[in-house]
Structures are given as structure tokens and as C-alpha cells.
Amino acid sequence: MNKSLQLPIxxxxxxxxxxxxLAIAFQREALRDWCLGLCLLKARLIEDLIITEQxxxxxxxxRLGSKPDADRTTRVxxxxxxxxxxxxxxxxxxxxxxxxxxxxxxxxxxxxxxxESVDARTGARNVDVTLRVPDVAPSxxxxxxxxxxxxx
Numbered sequence: 001m002n003k004s005l006q007l008p009i010x011x012x013x014x015x016x017x018x019x020x021x022l023a024i025a026f027q028r029e030a031l032r033d034w035c036l037g038l039c040l041l042k043a044r045l046i047e048d049l050i051i052t053e054q055x056x057x058x059x060x061x062x063r064l065g066s067k068p069d070a071d072r073t074t075r076v077x078x079x080x081x082x083x084x085x086x087x088x089x090x091x092x093x094x095x096x097x098x099x100x101x102x103x104x105x106x107x108x109x110x111x112x113x114x115x116e117s118v119d120a121r122t123g124a125r126n127v128d129v130t131l132r133v134p135d136v137a138p139s140x141x142x143x144x145x146x147x148x149x150x151x152x
Contacts (some may be wrong), residue, residue, distance in 0.1 A: 002048040003040055004032050009051065011058035013078055018126055020119070022076060022083055024051070024060065025132040031103045038096045041087075047052045047096060062087055075120035084120070085129060091115045107137040 008027035013020065026034060037134045041064060049062045058081060063088040065075060074091045077084040095113065102108040115129040135137075 001046050003037055003046045004050040004052070005037055006052050006054055008054055011051075011053055011060055011083075013061055013083070014056070019128065020076075020078055020126060021128045022060070022078060022085070023130040023132060025134075026099075026134065028133075031099065032113060033098050035096070035103055038092065038099065042092055042096060058083065060085060064089065064092065065069075066124055074115050074117040074129065076117045076129060077120040078127070085117070086120065087115070098131070099133075102133055102135070105137075107135045108133045109137055111136045 005087070007030040007074050009030055010023075010025040012023045012025075014023065015021075020106050034051070037046075037051070041049050041062065044064070047063055050059060051062070052059045060083045060087045065073065072088050072090060074088045075086040077086075095115070098108065098113050111134075112130050112132040116125070117127040117129055119127050124143045
């Protein structure tokens with residue numbers, strides 16, 4: 001079973017100096033459905049989570065990896081209109097935690113996370129999946145960080 005979501009997101013593929021970035025920028029309104037989709041994928045209640053932009057454009061299919069190294073390695077196949085992300089279980093856990101915390105807090109600690117990946121066709125480690133969010137908590141000073149770490 002698959003789950004298709006048309007979300008307020010922007011999907012962009014950028015190629016630079018032999019590397020490829022698949023970037024997905026999420027709007028706040030996408031969070032609920034996106035988080036639920038990731039939960040369904042993690043629970044193996046769906047095989048594919050298919051996300052598309054609201055305007056006709058790119059489509060990304062996300063599925064749990066099935067290769068022997070699928071716990072650690074995310075494999076990506078980039079095509080002009082559709083990309084496939086065979087996400088590792090650890091990357092799925094990290095993405096789910098990041099987005100659930102963002103949903104809970106209304107802001108993220110950082111503006112994006114990277115899922116370092118390999119090209120599914122060539123095995124080259126030159127693909128990066130970047131998941132971006134618009135709302136980021138303000139940075140804190142070194143002094144404030146030290147104060148918080150010391151529990152004062």
C-alpha cells in the first residue's frame with residue numbers, strides 16, 4: 001500500500017561539482033501530514049510515501065531501504081520529474097525525531113538536516129538529501145550555552 005501526499009513543499013535538485021543535492025523545503029502547513037506519513041512508513045503500514053508539490057512539479061517517493069546495509073545507508077535515484085529515496089532506518093528515525101520536535105515546539109533547533117546518501121545507480125557517495133524547515137529557534141551565545149550546560 002502507498003500513501004500519496006500533495007504538500008506545501010518545494011522540491012529542488014541541484015548538481016554541483018559532481019555532487020547532487022535533493023532538497024525538500026517544507027512549509028509549516030505540511031507538518032501534520034508529513035509527520036503522519038513518516039510514522040506510517042516507520043510502522044511499515046505503507047510501502048511508499050509519495051510526496052508532490054502543490055503546483056505541478058517534482059515527485060519524491062520515499063520507502064524503507066531493503067538492501068543488506070539498509071539500516072545505515074540511504075540510496076537515492078534522481079530522475080527529471082521523480083526521485084526515489086530508499087531511506088535507511090536510522091535516517092528515518094532521525095528525520096522523524098527532527099520533524100516531531102519541530103511540530104511540538106513550533107521551531108526547529110536548526111534550519112535543515114542532511115541525509116548523506118549514495119547514488120543507487122552508481123554506488124557513489126555524492127548524493128545529499130536535505131530537508132529544510134522555515135522556522136528556526138534563535139541562536140544562543142557561547143556564555144548562554146555554557147550556563148545552560150552547567151544547569152544555572
